[in-house]
Amino acid sequence: MVVVREALTSDARDILTFCRQIGSESDNLSYGHEGLGISVSDEEKLLTKVHEDERSCFLVAKEADELVGTCNCSGFRKARLSHRAEIGIAVKKDYWNQGIGRQLLTHLIDLAKQSGLKVLSLEVRSDNSRAIHLYKSMGFQKIGTFKDFMEINGNPIDFDIMELFLE
Numbered sequence: 001m002v003v004v005r006e007a008l009t010s011d012a013r014d015i016l017t018f019c020r021q022i023g024s025e026s027d028n029l030s031y032g033h034e035g036l037g038i039s040v041s042d043e044e045k046l047l048t049k050v051h052e053d054e055r056s057c058f059l060v061a062k063e064a065d066e067l068v069g070t071c072n073c074s075g076f077r078k079a080r081l082s083h084r085a086e087i088g089i090a091v092k093k094d095y096w097n098q099g100i101g102r103q104l105l106t107h108l109i110d111l112a113k114q115s116g117l118k119v120l121s122l123e124v125r126s127d128n129s130r131a132i133h134l135y136k137s138m139g140f141q142k143i144g145t146f147k148d149f150m151e152i153n154g155n156p157i158d159f160d161i162m163e164l165f166l167e
Contacts, residue, residue, distance in 0.1 A: 001063070002061050002062065002063045002068060002069075002095075002098075002100055002103065003061070003062050003063075004059055004060070004061050004069075004103050004104055004107045005059065005060060005062070006051075006057060006058065006059060006060075007047055007050075007058040007059065007060045007070070008047070009044045009047045009048055009051075011047070011060055011067070012040050012041075012043035012044040012047060013040050013043075014060075014067045015043055015047075015060070015067065015070065016035055016036060016038070016040060016043055017035075017067075018067045018070065018090075018092070019031065019035040019036050019090075020033060020034070020035035021092065022090050022091075022092060022093070023035050025092070025093040026093060027125075027152050027157075028124075028125050028128050028131070029090065030150065050072070050074075053075060054075075054115050055073075055075025055076075055082065055085055055115050055116070055117055056072070056073055056074050056075045056085065057072065057073045057108065057111050057112075057115075058070070058071075058072040058073075059071045059072065059104055059107055059108055059111075061091070061100050061103065061104055063095075068091060068092045068094075068095045068100060069089070069090065069091040069092065069095065069100045069101065069104055070088075070089070070090055070104070071087065071088070071089040071090075071101075071104035071105060071107070071108045072087065072088050072089075072108075073085045073086070073087045073108055073111070073112055073117075073120065074086050074087075074088075075115075075117065083116075083117060083118040083119060084117070084118070084119045084120075084121065085112060085117050085119070085120055085121075086120075086121050086122065087105075087108060087120050087121070087122050088122070089101055089104055089105060089108075089122075091104075096130070097130070101131075101134050102134060102137075102138070105134070105135075105138050106138075108120075109138070109164070109166070112166060113166050117166060118165065118166050118167055119163055119164070119165055119166065120140075120163065120164045120166065121161065121162065121163040121164075122135065122140070122161075122162050122163075123146060123149065123159040123160070123161055123162075124159060124160050124162060125150075125157060125158075125159055125160075126145060126157075126158040126159060126160050127157075127158075132160065132162075135162050135164075138164065139164050140162040140163060140164045141162060141163060141164070142160050142161070142162050143161050143162065143163055144160070144161045145158050145159065145160050145161065146158065146159045146160075146161060
C-alpha cells in the first residue's frame with residue numbers, strides 16, 4: 001500500500017537517490033541520471049525551507065520503505081505572485097499507471113487550497129500524453145507551449161504550460 005505524506009528532512013538522502021533513478025528512467029525531467037546534483041545537506045536545507053514556507057510543500061509517496069514518488073509545490077515570495085505556485089511531480093517507472101500520481105496531486109491540491117493559493121502551474125513535455133491526461137483529469141488546462149524548452153542529445157523538446165485555478 002502506498003502512503004503519501006509530507007517529506008521530512010530525514011528523507012533527504014532517499015529523495016536524492018530517487019531523483020538519480022527517475023532521471024535515468026525517462027527524458028521527461030529537467031535532469032538525467034545525474035539527479036539534482038546537490039548534497040544531502042543541501043537537500044535537508046531545502047526541505048527545511050519548504051516546511052517554513054506556508055505556500056510550499058514537498059510530498060513523498062512510499063510503499064513500505066521504498067520512495068516511489070514525489071510531488072512538490074513552490075510558492076512565490078513576491079506579494080504580487082503570492083497567490084501562485086509551481087508544482088513538480090515524479091513517479092518511478094515501475095509504478096506508473098497505478099494511481100500514485102493522482103494520489104500525490106490530490107493531496108498537494110488539498111494542501112494548496114488550505115494555504116490560500118489560487119493558481120498552480122506546471123510544465124510538461126508536449127509529447128508526454130500519460131502525464132497530460134492526468135493533469136487534464138485533475139482540472140489543469142493548457143495555456144501555452146514553450147518551444148524548444150529543453151534539449152536532449154541536441155534535439156529540441158517542447159513543453160506545454162498548464163495551470164489549475166483553485167477557486
